Amino acid sequence: MSFAPFDWIDDEARRRAGAGLVRSLRPRPAETGPLDLASNDYLGLTRHPRVTEAAAEAARRWGAGSTGSRLVTGSTALHAELESELARFCGFEAALVFSSGYAANLAALTALTGPGALIVSDAGNHASIVDGCRLSRAGTAVVPHADPDAVRKALDGHPGRALAVTDSVFSVDGDAAPLTALAGACRETGAALLVDDAHGLGVLGEGGRGALAAAGLAGADDVVATVTLSKSLGSQGGAVLGPARVIDHLVNTARTFIFDTGLAPAAAGAALAGLRLLRDEPHRADRARAVAAELYERLTRAGLTAVRPDAAVVSVRAPSAHQAVTWAADCRAAGLAVGCFRPPSVPDGVSRLRLTARADLTARQITTAVATVVDTAPRAAG
Incomplete structure (x- = not known):
């Protein structure tokens, strides 16, 4: 009887798919793509x-x-x-x-x-x-x-x-x-x-x-x-x-x-x-924190469950891993890139969207980001 040494990988892939934990690579465009609240470019310097x-x-x-x-x-x-x-x-x-x-x-x-x-x-x-x-x-x-x-x-x-x-x-x-x-x-x-x-x-x-x-x-x-x-x-x-x-x-x-x-x-x-x-330009640090605070205040006022940020990360809870993936995909389809954290990246097992507050975000971009997250949110969120 022949033995395929990597058959176990197929079983693992099916398990991940069933739990909503499949990860995939998505090359980003060199040109301007979706509004970026997914990266760690807190001060907006990577293209400066x-x-x-x-x-x-x-x-x-x-x-x-x-x-x-x-x-x-x-x-x-x-x-x-x-x-x-x-x-x-x-x-x-x-x-x-x-x-x-x-x-x-x-x-x-x-x-x-x-x-x-x-x-x-x-x-x-x-x-x-x-x-x-x-x-x-x-x-x-x-x-x-x-x-x-x-x-x-x-x-x-x-x-x-x-x-x-x-x-x-x-x-x-x-x-x-x-x-x-x-x-x-x-x-x-x-x-x-x-x-x-x-x-x-x-x-x-x-x-x-x-x-x-x-x-x-x-x-x-x-x-x-x-x-x-x-x-x-x-x-x-x-x-x-x-x-x-x-x-x-x-x-x-x-x-x-x-x-x-x-x-x-x-x-x-x-x-x-x-x-x-x-x-x-030390004001960039102040601006990143101010943007994070504004994102948090506006998202929570809209009824979503977010964690008050101490720096530039704004975390918004999702009802499940499957819904977090769908929510992030819907945001991207609407022109907004956000992070999607699921197990094992989250030690408490609670899936989240992760928004990056960047110092170079404009008032209009902040409004667009909040509206997109709120409009695409699963009904059970918040």
């Missing part, structure tokens, strides 16, 4: 002329690719300049750039813990943090969402190296972590604090300096941050920020740094231009 020209100039000067890992040929003067300016802007001693925010989280978690260590992780953390915990070989305690007391209890009495990790702003609902209380719990127990500020950089803090700057924790010798360059800065890549000795340790031990090809020069150049734009 200064950012795109910086990317082009970097490619012309340094080449299309970085040509190797950062420790071989993959580092350029642009990478060093970006790291220096990013650390200074966010208030940290040093920074290290990676090819993605995912790689940055894996690096920080695996290099700063290890066998015998303890990681305390928020139940709502991003998948990159979950995977970093798994790869670290450290013991991991997953605690209830945004619960500093649970973090303190989990850390209390651990005899060895310990670290608590959290998103600063959670990508599903857009709520912010209680960073001050979490730092207090860590300091009481001698643990380090690692914060993924992917959704805080460019939106929170003075001039968009991030959630840790807003909480007065940037530059602390027991705090490390990870960020992405692909959201507010309009480019691609990630970085770890922290004390210089932590960054030196990552250079020498983090596998996603040592063995990964460096970030392409075009992305480094674009991120540097985006960072300088944010520094020159």
